[in-house]
Amino acid sequence: MLRRWDSRTPFAGVLRERECPRCHREVELPFGELCRQCRAELERRATRIARRAALLSTALLALYLFLRIPRERVVTTVAAGAAAVWYLLSYLVARKIAREFVK
Numbered sequence: 001m002l003r004r005w006d007s008r009t010p011f012a013g014v015l016r017e018r019e020c021p022r023c024h025r026e027v028e029l030p031f032g033e034l035c036r037q038c039r040a041e042l043e044r045r046a047t048r049i050a051r052r053a054a055l056l057s058t059a060l061l062a063l064y065l066f067l068r069i070p071r072e073r074v075v076t077t078v079a080a081g082a083a084a085v086w087y088l089l090s091y092l093v094a095r096k097i098a099r100e101f102v103k
C-alpha cells in the first residue's frame with residue numbers, strides 16, 4: 001500500500017472535475033469519470049455492437065448446423081437449443097469486449 005505522501009495523486013479522493021472530459025458538459029464528477037449521459041451512450045453503443053456480433057455469429061452457426069446435421073427431430077431440437085445458448089454467450093462476451101473498446 002502506498003503511503004499518502006508517496007502517491008502521485010495524493011488527494012485523488014477529493015479531486016472533483018467541473019466538466020465531463022468527453023462531452024464538456026458542466027457537471028460535478030469524480031476525477032476521470034464520465035457523466036451519466038456519456039456512460040449511457042457508450043453502453044448503448046456497446047450493446048448494439050454486441051447484439052450485431054452475436055446475431056452474425058449465431059446466423060453462421062445456424063447455417064453450419066443446417067447444412068451439417070441430419071434431419072431428425074431430436075437432433076434439430078438440440079441444435080436449436082445450442083444456437084440459443086450460443087447467442088446468449090456470444091452476446092455477453094461481445095458486450096464485455098465492446099465496453100472496453102467503445103470510447
Ligand SMILES: [Zn+2]
Binds near residue numbers: 022023036038
Ligand atoms: Zn459527458
